[in-house]
Amino acid sequence: MTKINMTVNGRAVSAEAEDRTLLVEFLRSGLNLTGTHVGCDTSQCGACLVHVNGEAVKSCTMLAAEAEGAEVTTIEGMANADGSLSTIQAAFQEHHGLQCGFCTPGMVMSAAALLKDNPKPSEAEVRDYLEGNICRCTGYHNIVKAIMAASGQLDAIAAE
Amino acid sequence: MYNFELVKPKTIDEAVAALADEEAQALSGGQTLLPTMKQRLAAPDRLVSLANIAELQGVSATGGVVTIGAAATHATVAEKAASAYPALAALAGHIGDPAVRNRGTIGGSVANNDPSACYPAAVLGSGATIVTNAREIAADDFFEGMFSTALDEGEIITAVKFPVPEAANYRKFIQPASRFALVGVFVARFADGVRVAVTGASNDGVFRWSEAEKALSGDFSAAALEGLSVASDDMISDIHGTAEYRAHLVKVLTARAVKAAG
Numbered sequence: 533m534t535k536i537n538m539t540v541n542g543r544a545v546s547a548e549a550e551d552r553t554l555l556v557e558f559l560r561s562g563l564n565l566t567g568t569h570v571g572c573d574t575s576q577c578g579a580c581l582v583h584v585n586g587e588a589v590k591s592c593t594m595l596a597a598e599a600e601g602a603e604v605t606t607i608e609g610m611a612n613a614d615g616s617l618s619t620i621q622a623a624f625q626e627h628h629g630l631q632c633g634f635c636t637p638g639m640v641m642s643a644a645a646l647l648k649d650n651p652k653p654s655e656a657e658v659r660d661y662l663e664g665n666i667c668r669c670t671g672y673h674n675i676v677k678a679i680m681a682a683s684g685q686l687d688a689i690a691a692e
Numbered sequence: 693m694y695n696f697e698l699v700k701p702k703t704i705d706e707a708v709a710a711l712a713d714e715e716a717q718a719l720s721g722g723q724t725l726l727p728t729m730k731q732r733l734a735a736p737d738r739l740v741s742l743a744n745i746a747e748l749q750g751v752s753a754t755g756g757v758v759t760i761g762a763a764a765t766h767a768t769v770a771e772k773a774a775s776a777y778p779a780l781a782a783l784a785g786h787i788g789d790p791a792v793r794n795r796g797t798i799g800g801s802v803a804n805n806d807p808s809a810c811y812p813a814a815v816l817g818s819g820a821t822i823v824t825n826a827r828e829i830a831a832d833d834f835f836e837g838m839f840s841t842a843l844d845e846g847e848i849i850t851a852v853k854f855p856v857p858e859a860a861n862y863r864k865f866i867q868p869a870s871r872f873a874l875v876g877v878f879v880a881r882f883a884d885g886v887r888v889a890v891t892g893a894s895n896d897g898v899f900r901w902s903e904a905e906k907a908l909s910g911d912f913s914a915a916a917l918e919g920l921s922v923a924s925d926d927m928i929s930d931i932h933g934t935a936e937y938r939a940h941l942v943k944v945l946t947a948r949a950v951k952a953a954g
């Protein structure tokens with residue numbers, strides 16, 4: 533066991549972990565941040581997606597020890613400071629971008645990573661960016677709609 | 693996943709020393725190795741992370757050669773090689789999905805030599821040179837069949853050097869579940885001839901389609917491929933596509949790549 537230190541959602545944290553501990557296990561079991569989900573555990577589905585130093589990463593496919601010293605953001609860090617939903621989260625709610633909600637943390641984290649680099653994506657760019665996020669419920673349509681709405685472009689999709 | 697010891701060397705020399713142990717294995721982006729270890733198809737006693745070695749990072753271009761550090765991620769190559777070698781950057785920008793591209797590296801992809809991976813096609817198609825801690829290996833001598841390369845035990849790739857062609861393009865027919873190439877073709881036109889490398893198709897891994905190279909070196913147009921055909925004997929046949937289908941795709945994608953390269 534080694535002590536691992538990182539900043540998660542702006543808070544310095546440290547916990548003991550084995551070298552084989554995955555980042556997602558560290559977050560869920562070590563820090564009790566269970567918003568990050570494990571869907572496939574085979575690097576396919578994106579339910580475990582978090583940001584490491586600002587970049588989208590599948591936390592089931594990264595060792596916790598590799599995130600030593602990093603800034604990690606999870607779904608728990610996405611709400612506004614007053615606890616209200618962020619623009620992206622509110623858009624998912626408003627546009628019915630979730631059904632069972634299992635994929636949603638990863639979808640929101642993916643959407644946030646996309647909009648940071650590309651604040652006004654086209655619908656095709658949104659769909660392309662979500663290539664690594666699998667949803668078994670929604671058929672993606674309302675997820676795409678929510679992200680377009682969050683980027684202030686609901687007109688672009690409503691017009692189609 | 694069985695437990696292991698993770699070490700994080702800061703220099704190539706330290707990494708090579710840490711890999712001298714037979715049970716040690718290099719860890720780069722982990723996008724292939726960690727899933728493999730979860731399935732217990734690999735169970736190294738020690739993982740040697742290559743992520744903290746400054747010498748393995750970076751993309752640079754000088755004198756018609758683009759050099760990519762082995763630990764450069766696909767996302768980094770997509771961004772940093774875009775002006776110097778656009779076809780290579782575009783290939784890197786379409787590997788897997790954004791999160792895979794933020795972690796996966798060129799060194800890991802080339803060392804792994806998955807028969808359906810994208811980078812081997814660019815490396816072989818460009819006639820690149822694989823630089824290791826010990827030597828330089830020409831692409832033509834590097835890939836030795838599915839998941840097999842000329843790398844020795846404990847030898848690590850430090851960089852890949854790509855001569856920049858006059859024109860090039862990569863066409864990938866995506867296998868939508870895995871996002872790897874069902875078939876992918878990389879075409880590169882140099883002053884002294886054309887190279888065509890095919891991934892995803894053969895049971896022997898990436899290969900050069902020499903008939904097409906000859907035809908295209910005389911006439912760099914899709915029409916030059918018309919009389920040619922690809923034998924399906926050694927092609928991969930699986931639930932996603934028969935050997936005949938893959939052989940057909942090789943020609944179709946080569947033609948598309950030539951058209952797109954212009």
Ligand SMILES: Cc1cc2nc3c(=O)[nH]c(=O)nc-3n(C[C@H](O)[C@H](O)[C@H](O)COP(=O)(O)OP(=O)(O)OC[C@H]3O[C@@H](n4cnc5c(N)ncnc54)[C@H](O)[C@@H]3O)c2cc1C
Pocket residue numbers: 574575576717718719720721722723724725726742762763786787788789792795796797798799800801803804806808809810811843847848849850870871872873
């Ligand atoms: C969902 C998903 C989709 C993918 N889609 C594609 C795709 O479309 N096209 C594609 O080409 N790939 C795809 N990949 C594979 C991806 O590109 C991997 O990143 C890559 O194959 C391995 O690189 P890595 O840096 O992650 O290596 P690792 O997983 O860390 O290592 C892979 C192997 O290479 C060895 N190794 C690593 N670095 C070195 C080095 N410098 N020298 C010597 N040996 C080394 C390791 O010991 C290990 O055996 C996908 C992966 C996933 C999970």
Ligand code: FES
Pocket residue numbers: 569570571572573574575576577578579580581590591592593
């Ligand atoms: S749980 Fe990590 S990608 Fe599915």
Ligand code: FES
Pocket residue numbers: 629630631632633634635636666667668669670
């Ligand atoms: S809402 Fe159920 S998996 Fe996406």
